Amino acid sequence: MADKTEVYRGTRVTVRFDGRKCIHSRNCVLGDPRVFEPNVPGPWIHPEATSVERVLELVHACPSGALTYERTDGEESEQPPVVNTVRVRENGPLVFHAQLHFADGEVELRATLCRCGASKDKPFCDGSHTAAGFTATGEPATKESQPLSVRGGALFITPRLDGPLHVKGSLEVVSGSGHTLNRVSETWLCRCGHSSNKPYCDGTHKKIGFNAEGEAPPRKPETK
Numbered sequence: 001m002a003d004k005t006e007v008y009r010g011t012r013v014t015v016r017f018d019g020r021k022c023i024h025s026r027n028c029v030l031g032d033p034r035v036f037e038p039n040v041p042g043p044w045i046h047p048e049a050t051s052v053e054r055v056l057e058l059v060h061a062c063p064s065g066a067l068t069y070e071r072t073d074g075e076e077s078e079q080p081p082v083v084n085t086v087r088v089r090e091n092g093p094l095v096f097h098a099q100l101h102f103a104d105g106e107v108e109l110r111a112t113l114c115r116c117g118a119s120k121d122k123p124f125c126d127g128s129h130t131a132a133g134f135t136a137t138g139e140p141a142t143k144e145s146q147p148l149s150v151r152g153g154a155l156f157i158t159p160r161l162d163g164p165l166h167v168k169g170s171l172e173v174v175s176g177s178g179h180t181l182n183r184v185s186e187t188w189l190c191r192c193g194h195s196s197n198k199p200y201c202d203g204t205h206k207k208i209g210f211n212a213e214g215e216a217p218p219r220k221p222e223t224k
Contacts, residue, residue: 010047065110090138117193138176164201
């Protein structure tokens, strides 16, 4: 898919918007319409409209990672969270906050990934769950788990060919209301939309013939 990244430069911070990843949560325009101006032709992000601290706060509230920033005043840019989390959205996607390493080499800190099976931009959510009528609880059963010795660090996400998301690294699975459901160091999360054990994979993708619709396969590791 073609790059849709827009760049808006301020004196202290540069804000970038990647339309490919936007799920239209509207946290930005509701948070401060002076900075993120809705429904206007041309430039719609104005980093100079408020303090740089407020701009950063608004960007951090973007669950999809469509909004990112770079400090141009010598201060530190966005850092990975202390605790890696994935939030299970009611009738919606999986919302990750971690140092995310994707199979294609992309590295992100925030991402919203499809779990309904209908997105045309897999593994990212494109909002198709609404039109598809996807239903899945945001409050699945809590699993007994032990506290992780390391709660942050790199999290590796590999979409299996026509299968689940293979996630490796410290991760806390969090409900829509915010309580911890599970703590894992490796897991497989459903993305076909039909598992009876959501958000986890139960192998149903094989039975229904789930097709990831031309999604590029993971890159093979480079050899020296």
